[in-house]
Amino acid sequence: SSPATVMNNTRLLRIVLYATLIFLAGAVTGAFVAPNLGRHFMRPPRPEEMSRQMLEHLQNELSLTADQAAKIRPLIENTGREMDLIRRETTQRVRARIAETNAQISQLLTPEQQTKFQKLQAEHRKRMEHARSLGGRPRRGH
Numbered sequence: 453s454s455p456a457t458v459m460n461n462t463r464l465l466r467i468v469l470y471a472t473l474i475f476l477a478g479a480v481t482g483a484f485v486a487p488n489l490g491r492h493f494m495r496p497p498r499p500e501e502m503s504r505q506m507l508e509h510l511q512n513e514l515s516l517t518a519d520q521a522a523k524i525r526p527l528i529e530n531t532g533r534e535m536d537l538i539r540r541e542t543t544q545r546v547r548a549r550i551a552e553t554n555a556q557i558s559q560l561l562t563p564e565q566q567t568k569f570q571k572l573q574a575e576h577r578k579r580m581e582h583a584r585s586l587g588g589r590p591r592r593g594h
Contacts (some may be wrong), residue, residue, distance in 0.1 A: 499532035506532075 490501060497505070506528050510516055516524065558566050 499529070499536045503529045503532040504534070 492541055507521065507525055510524065522548070554569075558569055561569055
């Protein structure tokens with residue numbers, strides 16, 4: 453091989469190595485950052501946060517007087533609490549429906565399949581609890 457070919461091969465190898473290292477660094481960073489971002493952005497806002505942000509938005513956009521803000525604040529806070537209650541009730545209904553479906557599925561399975569199905573359900577519950585413990589909202593009243 454000529455010195456130019458060896459140099460080109462070495463240069464190409466270094467480029468591939470650098471590209472691989474950049475890719476791996478991005479993948480590792482993404483693996484650590486993405487779950488936290490998802491939990492932060494995907495969780496429903498707390499009623500207090502939502503009320504505060506909405507009132508700030510209205511004050512900024514509409515130049516509310518102190519009297520108007522004082523009258524609007526309880527309306528927004530009440531709506532935030534009601535929306536949180538609706539979300540919690542809906543979550544309970546969804547969980548109950550899933551449990552009902554799982555019970556129906558289980559009845560159609562052999563004993564061996566039922567054991568595997570129960571194990572799958574336990575693993576799913578464990579993952580969900582782990583996700584909640586990493587940054588999800590604490591479960592109230594469940």
